[in-house]
Amino acid sequence: MKKIVLTFVCILTSFMVASAQNTFSKDDKVINVGIGFGSTLHTGSGYSTKIPPITGSFEVCIIDELFDSKSSLGVGGYVGYASSEYKYSIGYISEFKYKYSDFIIGARGALHYQLVDKLDTYAGLALGYDIVSGSTSGAYDGYSASASGIDFGAFLGARYYFTDKLAGMAELGYDLAVFKIGIAYKF
Secondary structure (H helix, E strand, O other): OHHHHHHHHHHHHHHHHOOOOOOOOOOOOEEEEEEEEEOOOOOOOOOEEEEEEEEEEEEEEEEEEEOOEEEEEEEEEEEEEEEEEEEEEEEOOEEEEEEEEEEEEEEEEOOOOOOOOOOOEEEEEEEEEEEEEEEEOOOOOOEEEEEEEEEEEEEEEEEEEEEOOOEEEEEEOOOOOOEEEEEEEEE
């Protein structure tokens, strides 16, 4: 019985892989919008998330059939925003709060490879500019600071297409958030 089930699974998997058509082809354009979990920016004891990482990206396929009929290369841009707060109590008398916000804008590229029908899997790199600002309240009220710098990222992702245009999206990586979920729209 186990051999029959295993044989059936192998045949079904082979059929799915063989019948897959590339979901990300030359000149396709996709917009992703997502929410992130597990911020990579402000973590540790005393930190809390005020606005979770919110991201948006745009990607266009520039090379189709890169290695074979199921591979492609896409490039585009992304933006993201997150806000957190650090709280520290100074004895029983007062509390110190520092609010952070990050706005990231940048470019990213991804190598796509479709393993099964309706599922676009990809891996990529991002390079952006992170604009950070902060302000205090509580015991040391009225101080603020801002800084900016280059931000690098790497990600693995997948988009599952429910229709020809609309997909669910998930990404795992190191940029504004460790894990992102959302929706994607191809036009």
